[in-house]
Amino acid sequence: MSTSGSPLASLCREALEELGGLTDRFVARVWQLDPYRDDVVDRSEVARDAEASFELLLRSIGGLRIPDRLSGISEDIGRRRARSGVPLEVILQAIRIDFQLLWDLLVAKGEAAGDVLLRSAPLVWQALEAHTLTLQRGYLDEAALMAHEQHRVREDLVRRLVVSTSPGRSLQRQVESALDAVGGRPWLVLTAHLGQLDALGVRAAQLRERGLAAHAQELFHQAFLIVEQQGGRRDAVALVPGIVGGYSWCAELADLADAVSTARKVLRALPPTATGPLGPEDVWAALVADEIGSVGDAIVTTVLDDFQRMPDVDQRLLHETFLAYFTTGSSSRAGELLHVHRNTTINRLQKVHKITGMNPFVPSDAALLHVAFECAASGGAEPIRPLGPAAPDRGQPTV
Known part of the structure; x- marks a missing residue:
């Protein structure tokens, strides 16, 4: 472990005197990465964060006192970059640039110190790893918080659209924007018993990974899923295979309330033999x-x-x-x-x-x-449901 009077500590003190140049070189390199080139983060903020990060790393490597102003800086940077929408892989690229520039500076400063830097390489790595892991944890924690907040916003908007007696175009556009929908396409609306809410949430995430706008939430004490149809034949079974529930379709989100009402009625009419989603055409009688x-x-x-x-x-x-x-x-x-x-x-x-x-x-x-x-x-008589598959065979009738 390095002490404040060691050759490594002296090396790090010398490097601290060049924080300005080190920061400028870092910003110039980082600004070649796409998100930063598009000014998703203010350049002056990136420079301040880079200077603080370099100082924290040098002080950690050299065993120097770390002032209170640097306490928590790694996690704070991670959280702010998550809020700015910078992808985590780009942040990790920036940290690699951090390391390259810092190592080059230490090597240049340490030529006269013989093998001090070589023997201290594990300390350099430990400092960088601690900074990286703390920054990454802050980023992921903030991203999870943002996702939770975004889901709550979606839930509120969708609930307002469903219960509104006369939803305006403004509210519809808000919902489409919150769900990253294309707009102008039909939507599958599925309701299931509340115990299937987690399954619908997983399915919604899978559909979003396929590029479809999808959202699941609790509504009227039931599990509820909406999915924007991408094109082609409307096929509820393909979108939500194995989910026992009632579904309907709406041409646009303005008609969501009616589709939810129909899907809930279908859910009430589901036969006990149902093994997947059924629509009005399956339980029309x-x-x-x-x-x-x-x-x-x-x-x-x-x-x-x-x-x-x-x-x-x-x-x-x-x-x-x-x-x-x-x-x-x-x-x-x-x-x-x-x-x-x-x-x-x-x-x-x-x-x-x-x-x-x-x-x-x-x-x-x-x-x-x-x-x-x-x-x-x-009216109270015991219902008798069809044998075999829950969905009827719609082939031509034959005697």
Whole structure:
């Protein structure tokens, strides 16, 4: 360890007398780096910080007294550079320039001191490493604080946009700016149960890494995610695979409130068999049943009055068969799901026709039957959901 009277201490005192020239050379070199060339940090601030850093390093290497004004300077520089938006890798480049210039100066000053500098190389390295690590810690701590503050700003803006009865263009532009959105593109809006908030946050971060504007937060005691569509076909499953939730789309953020409302309704209507995101097109009958209120009771009475007089086990069997056919559009595929022969499936569907007067093979009748069953379920009857995949096969119906 160096002492204030050692040859190394004397060498560092001599170097301290040349702080001005050392600082000027550093600033000239640093200003060749892109962020600094664009004046993201004031040149005079960089010069002051460089002079303080060189003095701190020289005093640390030489074992000289470090004045209070230099206490915490490394962390402070790191925090201010984070606030200025200078990338960490550029800061580390600047520190390498620090070391090169400082070492060159010490070598020039130490030629007459023989191998003093060579033997003291570990001290030089320790001082530089301590400065680098402290600066980096300050930078990362400030960056994390900034990210937290930015997320809170985003949350506040998005919440205001959703709850506003008449959001103006100014608020919409604020949200687009906060989310780094392109603008003029459709948005996926997904809601899930609050326990999935962390998963949505991770997914939002992954989507941002892909260049998509994405944001997750808690809203109405539910987990909530919005993603700007980049182009091509709207594919919610590709954007949020494996996330069980209800989604909707909006053409622009001005329509976000309506899309959130729809996504929340879809979430309430999700079948227990859901293994991924579902949209209004997947649970439309349940949504209709939820919206039509007392009209639904009338539909149930008209369509299912005789059906509901059957024993529960028979109701369940026929309802399950109808849903399998309705979901697949094929009596053969429905039979495979139910593990029965195709003819058995057809016979059961014909029985549904006979009891309800609605023909499952006629699209309009099948749709009305589906809505009637959903209305009955929303009125307290136990819902029966499709077998197999949660999302229906939208191939051409085949008998």
